[in-house]
Amino acid sequence: GRQTATPTPAKRTTVTFWHGMTGTSQQTLNAMIRDFNHSQTQYRVVASGQGNFANVQQKITAAAKSQTLPTLAQTTYTNVPDYLHGKFIVPLNGYISKRTLNRIDPTLRQVSQYQGKTYAMPFSKSIGLLFYNQDLLRQLHLTVPRTWHDLVRDAAKAHAHGYTGLALDQTFRPQWSALACQAGTPLVAKHPRLSSPQMLAATDVIYQMIKHQTAATAGTDGFGNVRFLKGKTLFYTGTSAAIGIMQTNTPKGLHWSAAKMPSFRGNPRVYAVQGNELVMFNSASPAQRRGAAALMKFLLAEKQTLKWAKATGYLPLTTKALRSQDYRNYLAKNPAAQATVKSLPYGKPDTAFYGYSETQNAATQVADELATLQTTPKQGLAQLQRKLTALQTDGE
Amino acid sequence: MLNTKPTLKSTRKALLYLAPLLIITLVFTVWPLIHALLMSSYVRYNYFTNHVGAIGWANFAYLWHDPLFHLALRNTLCLVFVAMPVTVALALVIALGLNRIPRLARFFQTIYFLPFVTATIATGLVWNWIFRLDGGLLNASLQHLGISPIDWLNDPHVALLALIVVCVWQGLGFNVVLFLAGLNRIDAKYMRVAQLDGANAWQRFTNVTWPLLLPMTVLIVINTAVTNFKVFDQAFALFHGAAGPGNSALTLMFYLYQKFYVDNQFTVAAASGVVLFCLVGLLTLLTYGYFRWQRRRLGGRS
């Protein structure tokens, strides 16, 4: 009924939006944007998929260089300092009220701040989980591990029975990162202290598992869930975003579920939060910026964020939505997703800083070398520390 | 004509013929190349605001000290010097075979061309399947032969080999087609006289086909070398976005990509591009010189 009242589209402000969603996520997103466009008469959001996340980054780099940026784009908050250095990102303050922002779940909200301003709006977020094969667990008379210690033991047992204990994704940096946090210092930080014995112990956990073949990285499969879903793997650590694709790819007769990640040496639990944010660029006109803000607000509406979460497996963004009946019903039907919500309060995202991606890359490299047993944790950490120190002095 | 010398007029005319090519290459190759060259000398450069802190060799110094770059260089050279000769030799053998057999040549040619047609994404996945540890075709076959399976894609010792195989496989069809085109240009009468002159198949090949094919071979060798220098897509697809297990298959191009798009170290990337360019140029010169020498040795004009 409202469409009839819409003025001619020419009068609307066009808001361009680049994202890296594909498949179902993209379809859902498109539907939501269609809804947004119908919900008001001032703005028209044009969303376009730019391939995968890496492609979106490339496009943003290219567009920033040539000053052809869209109004807003999907990216990770860790890029914010870099973008700010390039002077092409604008804070959301002034376009989105504090009240609205406060509706976002506190864990997720942490990421939106940089140097006292809000730059990023959480969008497609997920959290690390431990998936387990229910059939195998029962067969081996095991229960879901609560600590890494348990996990190591269980995995060894599985290995003894000819199974793979733990499947990791291509890189185990997120898990390592979380372990490191629990060991006292974040892995990817401006001034990490990697030489502590705690840190060494945290690194050694996964290293030893790989070395004893109780854990395996996905290597070139990209995703540990491919191996996991073949039914010969007891555990898999991945992010909650994988739930959707895992469900469609599950062969008949395989039963799995997910739990919170185990804790390390009884330290406070910390889980890796992953996913993407939305940012707004300064090349956009004030009207466009307002439009972008309107879209963000729209996406934060309970109805929309729930729709998003249910269709894609990403987290609902607002506290209210997380607690809503609707979502609880959904969780009841998707027990695997329950662990997500339980993990969320313990999530601790890395702090963004200028040069983050380089640092993270260096960490990934060391993780890869550890995974291929080319280096030992001690050497690896020393090497990383050296490298990061060099990076920092370079940057200054 | 037979003995015309260049004049201003003929130069103007030639430039007219060359104009479309030159304009496009100037705008879309030469200009960005200059741009990259300049950028490789910028220090403390803000890529987006175009603020240049200083000019110097810092980026090249960075490369000089970066073990990753060394690794990439080693891998790339290894790739080029293994994959290129193998590709060219195989392509030549296949082209000769196709040129020889009276029947089904077309059919075979189509098949050999398949890898080239296949988009890189699909190729990566397919080879992923062939090389994988469990259920991979290669390992299954090896098992039949009593060899214990190798984790081609996750073992840093063999990952580069796997990448080489993919590169060879993919470059084959293209080179076969080029070789065939070259072979077709050789007048059959030379084969006939050579046969009359008592040359056996091998002698015909070395004394007639090979020298007459030499210009095409030079082209193919240089092109294959250049292609292998620039390997990126294949690695990206084969190792699922990584440069092999623990960077064991890191190529120069991959290094450049990482520096530019992931690490945002634009100037270092530009510097590595310049190094890559110089290396390829050097190699091309060497190849060209070698073939010139060989051609003279075979008795031909240079």
Added chain:
Amino acid sequence: MRVLTTFLWYLLLICGAILMLLPFAWMILTSLQPATTTLTMPTNWLPRTLQWVNYQHVWQLAPFTRYWLNSLLVTTTTTLGQLFSSLLAAFAFTHLQFYGRRFLFGLLVALMLVPGELLLIPNFVTIAQLHWVNTYAALIIPWLASVFMVVTLHQAFQSQPRSLYYAAHIDGASDWQYLWHILVPTNRPIITAVAVLQVIASWNAFMWPLIMTNSEQFRTLPVGLMAFTSEQGTNYPLLMAASVCVILPLLILYVCLQKYLMLGITQSRWKGSTQ
């Protein structure tokens, strides 16, 4: 003896052909698998029921018709344009005398060596300055020249008897007419070869169209393939089905053009009766 060598050649070619064919066969077979059974091979890599629906899904999941038309447009125009500019240039290098000929040629060969990735962003900036972002011009115009093609054609043209050029001149053909009436038809195999190579390169191009365009409207097939992979996993059967859809037109084209690629062989004087 001759029978034996022929047999050996066949054997060699067949072995090679299997190696070449195998991955492709896998692609087709995978594209017909139900999603859940993939990658549990090789035990059942012949699916019991062929999932032709995968192809139907592919067509529904992304605007493949649009992609297809774009690919077609971009591929034909770039190939034709590239052929045009390269033929002119190769002709000039072969038959025209001008100052700096060798130098210019050497320079062009050097440009063949420039890594493309390095040029992507500067080129994007140029395209943006020309206001070509998100237009067909961005997809087509930068590809209208190919140094590789020029070098290949020049090489082929050089081995053609020069007397044909002289004869054509005396017969009243201008350089332009010689190019189109004599040089091009007599070099059809190599021209077809480079054209086919270009068609494939341009059909499979991924990064360029992705970076240079922002909206679906201008996207080409390989970009469309992105729809089937995500950060969390890949739907292999659908991706393979889509890949087959991308590759098939190329194969058909190639098979059709093979007649020209093999022209040299079929036209040789002693056909049939030669041993």
Added chain:
Amino acid sequence: MQVTLHEITLAYDRQPALLDHFSCTLPDGKLVALLGPSGSGKSTILNLLAGLLTPQAGQIFFDQTDVTTYDSRQRNIGMVFQDYALYPHLTVRDNIAFPLKMARFKKAARYQRVAELADLVQLTDQLGKFPQELSGGQQQRVAIARALAKHPALLLLDEPLSSLDTALREELRTVIHHIQRQTGVTTLLVTHDQEDALQIADEIMVLAHGRLQQIGTGQALYQSPHNLTVAQFIGRPQINLCAVTNLPATLRTLLPAAQLAQATTLGIRSEAVHVATTPSPLTAALTAQVRLGRDTQSHLHTSYGDFISTAIAPTTATAVPLTIDRQGCLLFDAQGACLWSGGDDLA
């Protein structure tokens, strides 16, 4: 080596048979010239002998051996191609040395022989050039030298002298003749030039219409051709022909009555047409006289046909009385077979 073609049939793709059950024999150690109109299949026969073409039917024998299925390489043949087919990437020296290289001669030995051959064909100063830099005749000489290089058992020459000037031609002709005599290699020489054939060939084969018309010495072919084709083909200028029906009585009396009755065509050689010293009933109008070096060709017009005579001295008369030698007359029937050749007695 005696070479025999036995019942050879050959047709090019989608063409009627060019050779149809063609048989002939090249005697051992002889130089045989193959003459025939353009397109009659001379090169084709050479290619068959060389093993470059395989006949659809029939056999080829080298002495007693059936070589029909042999490869060119196994036949040990030297051949000069009509289009020379020199290797464009090799210098003249290496072109000539090529067959020797293939036979694994040492480099010194090769170049030694090249020097000899180059001397023979007068190319010593061109040895370093590439074929593209040679004139047509020079290329042809390179081809001849190359064919001779490896002392072949059968030498096939496809118009090896066609691009040479008279002096060189005579010289090289003599060289070929000489070499052939010395080595005794069976040689088949395709030529369109009768003089070449007549000068050096031991025997001449005339090929036309896919059939071997006649084989014999030059003199035999000239004086007693088997048929009209041969008669027309051999002899310069071409034989004068006139229909028997129109002949004046004076001429008829010259000819044997029996054969004349069956004949349809009379051929008269140009040297048989003289100016009569006594008044003659045969007169002709002299339409033109052309001096060709030592020859004078007189074009005559009579009521029974136009003639060319080479036996009339330069004169200014416009009409001349004629006599015709009996020896220069030939009678042919409707199928072209020769019924009578007046020159029989001359042998």
Added chain:
Amino acid sequence: MQVTLHEITLAYDRQPALLDHFSCTLPDGKLVALLGPSGSGKSTILNLLAGLLTPQAGQIFFDQTDVTTYDSRQRNIGMVFQDYALYPHLTVRDNIAFPLKMARFKKAARYQRVAELADLVQLTDQLGKFPQELSGGQQQRVAIARALAKHPALLLLDEPLSSLDTALREELRTVIHHIQRQTGVTTLLVTHDQEDALQIADEIMVLAHGRLQQIGTGQALYQSPHNLTVAQFIGRPQINLCAVTNLPATLRTLLPAAQLAQATTLGIRSEAVHVATTPSPLTAALTAQVRLGRDTQSHLHTSYGDFISTAIAPTTATAVPLTIDRQGCLLFDAQGACLWSGGDDLA
């Protein structure tokens, strides 16, 4: 159109000059034959005229126009190349029609003309074939037809008849002659065959050692050659030569004393050597007699040199008395210039 080469100098890369200040004139509407040894630069001159080669010095005039810098296309020339240079991708029909197509003739007009030309060169039944499918002679005829197609102002023929058999050769020669007469196109015909030249050329140019040796009618060249080169070049068989010093007195008396004193070489035409009817002090041993169609070549051996005679009838004698005609004798000095030609009176 009169064609003039004026002081042309031409050298190929890194070679001594092939033509050095070479001048000559082709008279308007005449058919001029260019004769010369292989490699003497005949094709080179044709290429100069065609505009395919640019001289290092000198000018080329077409009538009054200096065309030295003109492009081939602007010269309106028809040319037959020594290697034919047929377009391999075009049928015979389209090959012939190509120049017309370039001149934008309508298709119907083109094919009409092709039909005429094909008829002329007897290729009507080969029009649909490709060049590779033709015999050498057929290819040559296609090239001739193509050169004639566009009614050129200057026709350049590089050995257009070299691969043809005698009959066809004579016929095509006549055709060329005929066409040349009809159209009046200035024609330059390179040939190595004197008979071609003598038969149809209005004038003959002899080229050797980079210089124009002589230009004149065939008869003039035969009877009064300017020098030894020309004398040796024209005439079949080649002129007999002997050193003046050795001559027997009987012969000396035949010759003019003044010139004899300066001369070093005596040339005697083969037809000037007869068997003496009266006893003669000149005797010779008859080493061989070869019958070449209507000719009989007798090889004679004397104390002052070997001779070939074409004026001796077949005989079985081994020694014959000789007389020598004064007309067939020529005297040359040490530089080869002709001092006296006995045949002067014959014109």
